[in-house]
Amino acid sequence: MAKRDKTEQIRQQIIAATDDLLYHKGFNLMSFSDIADAAEVPRGNLYYYFKTKDEVLAAVIEHRLQQMRLMLDEWEHTIPTPLARLQRYARIPLNEMENVTRFGCPMGSLNTELGKSQPELQAIAKQQFDLFREWLVRQFEALAPTENAEHLALHLLVRTQGLATLAQIYHDTALVMQEVEALDHWLEGLAD
Structure with missing residues (x-):
C-alpha cells in the first residue's frame, strides 16, 4: 500500500473512532488517549494527523456531512415522492432505535453538549442540522407548496429531536x- 493511501486510511480510522466516542462518551469526556486507543493508533502518532481535539471534531463533522449528503442524494434518487422521503426521514429514530433509546441523537447530543460552553465548536456541529433543515425545506416545498416550508421543516426537526431526547431519557421503544x-399521519395529512 502506498504511503499516501496508508496515511489516509489511518486518518479515516481516527475519524471513525472519534465519531463513535463522540456519540457514546461525549466530546468533553473524551481524551486524546481515548481516541488513540479506540483508533488503535499510538498517541504520539495521533498528533501527526490532528493537533487538537477541536481539529478531530471538525474532521468528524465534515465526514458526517459527507455521509448525510450521500444519504439524502440517494433518497432523492430512490424514493419517488416528497412524502415518502419525509416519512423516511421521520423514521430515522425508529431505524436507529437501539442507539436512540440508549444515547439519544448523535447530532442533538453533541450540539447540546457543545452549546453549553463551546459555542465556536457548536457552530461547526450545527451544520448537520442546517443540512437536514435545508433538505427538509425543499421536500416540504414540493409536498405542500401552499404551506410555509421553513416552518414545517423546523417543526419536523423539533419533533424528531424531542422524540430522540425523550426516548433516551425513558429508554422507551414504544x-x-x-x-x-404520529409523524407519518401528520405528513400524510399535509399531502392531502
Missing part, C-alpha cells in the same frame, strides 16, 4: 414507534 406513526 414511544419511538408511537411518535413515528
Whole structure:
C-alpha cells in the first residue's frame, strides 16, 4: 500500500473512532488517549494527523456531512415522492432505535453538549442540522407548496429531536414507534 493511501486510511480510522466516542462518551469526556486507543493508533502518532481535539471534531463533522449528503442524494434518487422521503426521514429514530433509546441523537447530543460552553465548536456541529433543515425545506416545498416550508421543516426537526431526547431519557421503544406513526399521519395529512 502506498504511503499516501496508508496515511489516509489511518486518518479515516481516527475519524471513525472519534465519531463513535463522540456519540457514546461525549466530546468533553473524551481524551486524546481515548481516541488513540479506540483508533488503535499510538498517541504520539495521533498528533501527526490532528493537533487538537477541536481539529478531530471538525474532521468528524465534515465526514458526517459527507455521509448525510450521500444519504439524502440517494433518497432523492430512490424514493419517488416528497412524502415518502419525509416519512423516511421521520423514521430515522425508529431505524436507529437501539442507539436512540440508549444515547439519544448523535447530532442533538453533541450540539447540546457543545452549546453549553463551546459555542465556536457548536457552530461547526450545527451544520448537520442546517443540512437536514435545508433538505427538509425543499421536500416540504414540493409536498405542500401552499404551506410555509421553513416552518414545517423546523417543526419536523423539533419533533424528531424531542422524540430522540425523550426516548433516551425513558429508554422507551414504544414511544419511538408511537411518535413515528404520529409523524407519518401528520405528513400524510399535509399531502392531502
